[in-house]
Amino acid sequence: MSRAAVSWAAGRRMAGRRNPWMRAGLYFTLLVFAFLYIYPFLLELGTAFKTETGAVNSAVNPIPHNWVVTGFSTLNEFSNGYFPLWALNSVVVAVFVTAGRVLFDSMAGYALARLRFRGRGGVFAAIIAVMAVPGVVLLIPKFLVIRTLGIYDNYGGLIIPLLADAAGVFIMKQFFESIPPSIEEAAHIDGAGTFRTFWSVVLPMARPALIALTILSFQGSWNDFADILITHQSESLDTLTTGVGRLVSGALGAATQYPLRMAAAVIMTVPVAVIFFVFQKYIMRTGEGAVKE
Amino acid sequence: MATEQLELPAERRVPGTPGTRRRGHRARRREAVAGWLFTAPAIVALIVFLVVPIIMAAWVSISDWSGIGGPFSSGVHSVGAANYAALLTRPGLAQQQLGLSIRDNLYYVLFVVPLQTVLALLLAIVVSRKALRGRGFFRTAFYFPSVTSSVAVSMIFLFLFADSGVINGALGYLGVHGPNWFSDPNGLLQMIAHGLGIGAPSALTHHGLLGVPWSQWLAGPSVAMCTLIVLAIWTTSGTFMLLFLPALYNISEQIEEAAIVDGAGPWTRFRRITLPLIRPALFLVLTLGLIGTWQVFDQVFLITQGNPVNTTLTPAYLAYQTSFGNAQWGQGAAIAFILFGIIVVFTVVQRLILRERGSLTKALGQSARFRHARGDGGWPQ
Numbered sequence: 112m113s114r115a116a117v118s119w120a121a122g123r124r125m126a127g128r129r130n131p132w133m134r135a136g137l138y139f140t141l142l143v144f145a146f147l148y149i150y151p152f153l154l155e156l157g158t159a160f161k162t163e164t165g166a167v168n169s170a171v172n173p174i175p176h177n178w179v180v181t182g183f184s185t186l187n188e189f190s191n192g193y194f195p196l197w198a199l200n201s202v203v204v205a206v207f208v209t210a211g212r213v214l215f216d217s218m219a220g221y222a223l224a225r226l227r228f229r230g231r232g233g234v235f236a237a238i239i240a241v242m243a244v245p246g247v248v249l250l251i252p253k254f255l256v257i258r259t260l261g262i263y264d265n266y267g268g269l270i271i272p273l274l275a276d277a278a279g280v281f282i283m284k285q286f287f288e289s290i291p292p293s294i295e296e297a298a299h300i301d302g303a304g305t306f307r308t309f310w311s312v313v314l315p316m317a318r319p320a321l322i323a324l325t326i327l328s329f330q331g332s333w334n335d336f337a338d339i340l341i342t343h344q345s346e347s348l349d350t351l352t353t354g355v356g357r358l359v360s361g362a363l364g365a366a367t368q369y370p371l372r373m374a375a376a377v378i379m380t381v382p383v384a385v386i387f388f389v390f391q392k393y394i395m396r397t398g399e400g401a402v403k404e
Numbered sequence: 405m406a407t408e409q410l411e412l413p414a415e416r417r418v419p420g421t422p423g424t425r426r427r428g429h430r431a432r433r434r435e436a437v438a439g440w441l442f443t444a445p446a447i448v449a450l451i452v453f454l455v456v457p458i459i460m461a462a463w464v465s466i467s468d469w470s471g472i473g474g475p476f477s478s479g480v481h482s483v484g485a486a487n488y489a490a491l492l493t494r495p496g497l498a499q500q501q502l503g504l505s506i507r508d509n510l511y512y513v514l515f516v517v518p519l520q521t522v523l524a525l526l527l528a529i530v531v532s533r534k535a536l537r538g539r540g541f542f543r544t545a546f547y548f549p550s551v552t553s554s555v556a557v558s559m560i561f562l563f564l565f566a567d568s569g570v571i572n573g574a575l576g577y578l579g580v581h582g583p584n585w586f587s588d589p590n591g592l593l594q595m596i597a598h599g600l601g602i603g604a605p606s607a608l609t610h611h612g613l614l615g616v617p618w619s620q621w622l623a624g625p626s627v628a629m630c631t632l633i634v635l636a637i638w639t640t641s642g643t644f645m646l647l648f649l650p651a652l653y654n655i656s657e658q659i660e661e662a663a664i665v666d667g668a669g670p671w672t673r674f675r676r677i678t679l680p681l682i683r684p685a686l687f688l689v690l691t692l693g694l695i696g697t698w699q700v701f702d703q704v705f706l707i708t709q710g711n712p713v714n715t716t717l718t719p720a721y722l723a724y725q726t727s728f729g730n731a732q733w734g735q736g737a738a739i740a741f742i743l744f745g746i747i748v749v750f751t752v753v754q755r756l757i758l759r760e761r762g763s764l765t766k767a768l769g770q771s772a773r774f775r776h777a778r779g780d781g782g783w784p785q
Binding site: 137138141144145149154155158167170171214216221222223226227228229230231237241245246247248249250251253256259260272274277280304305306309330333336337341351352356359360367376379383384387388 | 432434435436437438439440442443445446447449450452453454455456457458460461464474475527530536537541542544545546548549551552553554555556558559560561562563564566568569570573574638642695698699701702705706707709720723724727728733736737740741743744747
């Protein structure tokens with residue numbers, strides 16, 4: 112820590128000591144805010160284990176009076192037995208989309224950052240242009256293409272359209288530009304071909320970026336709702352988000368069934384939550400790296 | 405792309421003269437081929453699922469396609485600008501619905517963007533303080549809603565704002581009788597005006613825009629829309645906080661220190677030092693916020709379906725409903741293009757107002773990582 116930084120920190124500490132009331136007020140306000148952000152999730156978790164009447168009568172208290180798992184056990188029945196399949200579909204979509212995106216994005220990002228070929232500038236400009244088109248505007252257009260290609264209402268339609276990911280290409284390009292090319296050049300001189308160099312030299316070096324891209328892609332495809340909604344009509348092809356989403360806005364919409372709903376929400380949240388807490392460092396860093404000047 | 409690959413065999417046929425110049429040339433050729441091969445999957449995917457769809461939708465928006473058969477089959481005819489006219493110039497239900505959806509979404513934007521930006525900045529400023537205990541905890545707590553699916557969050561909010569739900573329960577403790585959040589169509593501004601004893605003059609009820617009288621344009625967001633506004637602020641403020649953090653960390657400590665020595669108070673330091681230095685991040689957050697809030701779809705689909713009395717309708721949901729629900733594909737596609745136009749206009753206007761001199765490429769680059777964190781690579785909502 113530099114001298115200036117030390118004295119700065121000391122200044123900050125002094126400022127805090129000078130006014131203990133202000134500091135207490137700051138922490139109190141922060142804790143209130145943290146409560147507002149966390150409490151809904153505690154309620155979600157607690158209500159999932161409540162009885163129907165318990166959920167309505169003591170809505171404010173997240174701790175169940177009687178712990179039951181009927182919320183979870185009735186999910187199957189209320190989804191006409193589809194719930195396990197939806198969970199499986201979510202996993203299948205997330206895994207394939209993540210694998211595809213990580214491979215294609217890093218290949219394209221590497222080519223755009225390193226390989227010299229005519230048209231590179233054009234390709235890059237096109238990717239930028241594509242990123243500027245808002246996703247929701249594309250729902251109807253995407254549906255049209257999916258139908259024309261004959262992948263409507265099957266797994267191809269669920270997975271293949273999500274592989275188009277301009278933002279991921281951009282991230283990987285930026286990353287490859289940030290690492291020095293000397294090692295790859297050495298590999299080239301040693302006679303390794305471009306693909307060989309990419310596979311066994313470049314990718315291992317790109318581990319942090321690949322992990323971040325993997326997590327973000329998994330999160331994105333696991334949580335995706337609108338893009339998956341337009342790809343199929345069969346209930347057997349729903350993921351957790353679209354299956355439960357249709358139930359909530361349809362059959363279940365009018366009824367309360369809070370423990371059931373919260374149980375579904377918990378099952379949807381847990382995988383991304385676990386990944387988030389385990390790999391938090393990478394996600395935060397990616398987010399924080401976004402505006403680095 | 406095709407030409408480069410097709411040229412390769414021709415190049416191979418050239419009798420190899422093993423000289424350094426030729427080898428260099430061949431290496432470059434190989435690199436070019438590899439470049440196209442490496443980018444091919446991404447390019448094909450982007451063309452097939454982004455460029456082609458836009459062209460198809462442009463055709464559908466000026467056609468009478470009913471959803472049966474292919475949009476390019478012989479039974480489908482061009483109707484010129486009729487779909488757009490029905491939405492923009494010809495009085496009727498379609499025009500009125502578009503007007504209402506724009507009104508609803510406009511209030512959503514006007515409330516969500518400033519509030520989420522201010523909240524995100526405040527959270528970031530506090531969390532970036534090095535002397536703060538539990539910074540990691542607070543940062544995680546504020547960011548966590550951003551990683552949860554919109555379906556889960558929507559269900560939680562349906563529960564929180566239910567008639568006998570948590571919010572009304574809490575209001576009950578305070579002696580306030582909470583409204584029926586999801587079925588109350590009364591506008592916020594309308595209720596305030598009513599409370600002050602101001603009624604809408606007849607000039608405002610008899611004239612309007614897009615089939616919606618001015619009195620309704622001015623009604624403000626409905627009570628139901630307020631729940632969606634709160635939901636949006638709650639989910640996205642953490643994400644945007646994350647975008648402010650690096651900019652705040654980058655502020656040189658010497659500058660801060662010098663300002664403290666010079667006797668500048670916290671407010672002066674914020675206005676004279678922090679704000680100018682985080683301008684690029686602020687610009688990015690506002691742009692992303694603006695684009696994201698014009699695209700709200702999931703929450704409308706899941707929570708309100710545009711009800712009550714069309715006070716939570718949004719163009720994105722209306723486009724979906726018109727196409728997938730009513731099979732009026734031409735009109736639905738036209739709404740999507742109108743929405744695109746609205747977003748472009750708002751972004752350009754905001755750019756002009758803030759006069760930021762960053763290139764589009766740079767702004768998008770900054771947003772790329774972050775958009776990924778939000779989901780499909782689509783804009784945050």
